[in-house]
Amino acid sequence: MRATLIALSLLVGACSSVPGEQEGRDALDEHLANKAGGAPYSIAGFEKTNGQELEVSGSPAYKLFFSADVRFPEGLYPICLNLDQIANGMKQFQTGLQCSQRFSPFSDDPLKALPVGATTKLTGEITLSQSENGWLTKNVKLTSSSPI
Secondary structure (H helix, E strand, O other): OHHHHHHHHHHHHHOOOOOOOOHHHHHHHHHHHOOOOOOOOOOEEEEEEEEEEEEOEEEEEEEEEEEEEEEEOOOOOOOOOOOEEOOOOOOOOOOOOOHHHHHOOOOOOOOEEEEEOOOEEEEEEEEEEEEEOEEEEEEEEEEEEEEE
């Protein structure tokens, strides 16, 4: 009985030696909360598609590749459009470098809006480092966004 418990605890320990889908989902959720400009969203699905163990500055790290379906029930709209800019008596859209950091962090076009109820498939990679209390998110890199 004791040998069975030891084997089981070793198996459970081995399963948690690399980050799983829950750590990836939590990291993506935190990233979107900081980058979506306050737009409500929900992560409808998250899948770890691959992983790679790394060493960063002598410490264990892990790169988790993922695919996620994210819903925006109220849509996602540019917050950096400025209709108050007047040039030659005509209102114009004014965009700046801040748009790329303040809006749509998963789009090559920072002004890409998503309509009400839109769901987009995000792919990317999350780098995590191992600490005494688990895995810490170091970087989230979104590589593509496609409406579904």
